[in-house]
Amino acid sequence: MDTKQRILDEALTLFSEKGYANVYVADIAERVGIKAPSLYKHYKNKQAIFDAIISEMDQRFSDQAKQLQISGTDASVDADIYKNISEEQLIKIGRDLFLYFLHDDYTRRFRKMLTIEQFRDKKLATVYQQQYADMPLSYQGMLLGLMVSAGVLKTDNVEIMTLHFYAPIYMLLTICDRDPSREAASLVTLEEHIKQFDRLYGREKK
Amino acid sequence: MDTKQRILDEALTLFSEKGYANVYVADIAERVGIKAPSLYKHYKNKQAIFDAIISEMDQRFSDQAKQLQISGTDASVDADIYKNISEEQLIKIGRDLFLYFLHDDYTRRFRKMLTIEQFRDKKLATVYQQQYADMPLSYQGMLLGLMVSAGVLKTDNVEIMTLHFYAPIYMLLTICDRDPSREAASLVTLEEHIKQFDRLYGREKK
DNA sequence: ATTATAAGCTAATTTGGATTAGCCGTCAAG
DNA sequence: CTTGACGGCTAATCCAAATTAGCTTATAAT
Numbered sequence: 001m002d003t004k005q006r007i008l009d010e011a012l013t014l015f016s017e018k019g020y021a022n023v024y025v026a027d028i029a030e031r032v033g034i035k036a037p038s039l040y041k042h043y044k045n046k047q048a049i050f051d052a053i054i055s056e057m058d059q060r061f062s063d064q065a066k067q068l069q070i071s072g073t074d075a076s077v078d079a080d081i082y083k084n085i086s087e088e089q090l091i092k093i094g095r096d097l098f099l100y101f102l103h104d105d106y107t108r109r110f111r112k113m114l115t116i117e118q119f120r121d122k123k124l125a126t127v128y129q130q131q132y133a134d135m136p137l138s139y140q141g142m143l144l145g146l147m148v149s150a151g152v153l154k155t156d157n158v159e160i161m162t163l164h165f166y167a168p169i170y171m172l173l174t175i176c177d178r179d180p181s182r183e184a185a186s187l188v189t190l191e192e193h194i195k196q197f198d199r200l201y202g203r204e205k206k
Numbered sequence: 207m208d209t210k211q212r213i214l215d216e217a218l219t220l221f222s223e224k225g226y227a228n229v230y231v232a233d234i235a236e237r238v239g240i241k242a243p244s245l246y247k248h249y250k251n252k253q254a255i256f257d258a259i260i261s262e263m264d265q266r267f268s269d270q271a272k273q274l275q276i277s278g279t280d281a282s283v284d285a286d287i288y289k290n291i292s293e294e295q296l297i298k299i300g301r302d303l304f305l306y307f308l309h310d311d312y313t314r315r316f317r318k319m320l321t322i323e324q325f326r327d328k329k330l331a332t333v334y335q336q337q338y339a340d341m342p343l344s345y346q347g348m349l350l351g352l353m354v355s356a357g358v359l360k361t362d363n364v365e366i367m368t369l370h371f372y373a374p375i376y377m378l379l380t381i382c383d384r385d386p387s388r389e390a391a392s393l394v395t396l397e398e399h400i401k402q403f404d405r406l407y408g409r410e411k412k
Numbered sequence: 413a414t415t416a417t418a419a420g421c422t423a424a425t426t427t428g429g430a431t432t433a434g435c436c437g438t439c440a441a442g
Numbered sequence: 443c444t445t446g447a448c449g450g451c452t453a454a455t456c457c458a459a460a461t462t463a464g465c466t467t468a469t470a471a472t
Binding site for chain 2: 016017018019021022112115116118119120125126128129133155157159160161163164166167168170171174175177178179189192193196197200201
């Protein structure tokens with residue numbers, strides 16, 4: 001990774017831990033292994049570093065959205081995948097979503113930074129909203145909707161069902177962001193959550 | 207309210223909107239209607255203002271915890287209140303919880319400030335965790351547990367049931383914090399959530 | 413009445429941290 | 443081989459904000 005990119009990377013790490021205002025350009029430089037004034041060979045000023053992070057994020061997120069769109073259409077094409085989905089597979093979906101959000105380095109740092117900065121900038125609030133509320137809900141909603149069509153799950157309100165699926169995952173995620181030592185316990189809870197979800201919405205009632 | 211208290215109040219408002227580092231003592235002073243140097247007649251420095259807010263918060267929260275403890279014990283004494291609880295009453299419980307968290311001025315500002323500062327200070331993360339995750343879960347868990355005992359709700363895992371009740375409320379709350387214009391829609395969703403919750407866990411399956 | 417204290421003000425002062433100036437070595441293109 | 447762009451450095455400089463100094467007024471206690 002070249003210096004210009006490493007600056008973004010280290011800056012993002014620091015911003016996600018302390019917030020923009022509490023990070024000194026000297027800190028960023030030190031982590032990159034250069035002196036503060038050298039940063040200015042790459043970016044006009046501190047704000048420009050932040051802006052570059054945001055536009056990189058925009059890029060990644062829109063790429064990702066496209067990917068989801070595609071895999072979304074693909075998924076609806078061979079919807080019969082979901083006909084015979086098992087509880088284990090449902091657990092896997094939830095667990096993968098959770099662990100991706102929690103461990104993917106970029107995602108995790110972006111989310112934490114957005115968490116800190118969301119109230120200062122309406123745009124950031126909107127990005128957060130889309131990325132961690134609206135988009136997961138609509139994407140998961142589509143998947144679960146397929147399962148409803150396939151008859152694996154049953155409900156007359158897919159939206160609320162999706163909320164019931166995703167909100168606990170989201171909440172556990174914010175808990176682990178705040179205190180990573182709770183990850184193990186959260187994974188157990190997550191699994192129980194999905195089992196219960198499956199029992200509640202699955203065709204067979206016990 | 208005397209000046210000393212008004213300083214805390216205005217500082218909290220500003221901290222909850224911009225975060226500690228982005229608030230200037232001159233801003234706080236202006237809102238109080240005095241000049242910045244006069245603040246120092248009341249507090250040693252900016253940090254002391256923040257600390258005073260935190261210790262006031264500690265106080266309020268521990269008072270509140272005591273209250274809940276008491277009303278908790280009371281509630282279990284006359285547990286039969288919950289025998290005949292209706293769907294409307296369940297909705298009211300969720301709605302009241304949601305609107306209290308969302309509109310109570312102190313609670314709302316504290317929560318937003320904690321949201322911003324949580325990653326900088328382990329103690330703040332812990333307070334957030336207790337206040338908006340663990341305590342609501344244990345308190346609501348107790349209430350729902352009573353309803354299970356009373357036979358109104360049915361589950362073999364009260365903890366997960368409580369998560370299913372509370373996590374959507376929590377998520378809608380963070381959505382509204384981020385964008386208050388979504389409050390109306392969130393209230394509708396909230397109501398549907400609880401109706402569905404009641405159907406899922408209620409004794410009568412439709 | 414006198415004085416002490418509280419609480420405000422204006423005018424410095426201090427300071428931390430971002431930014432700029434200007435110099436130097438390296439290396440690729442001509 | 444030489445030049446110019448790139449990316450680094452040290453040593454200023456600048457500036458916004460926190461904080462301090464020191465004066466003033468009001469009020470309450472002696």
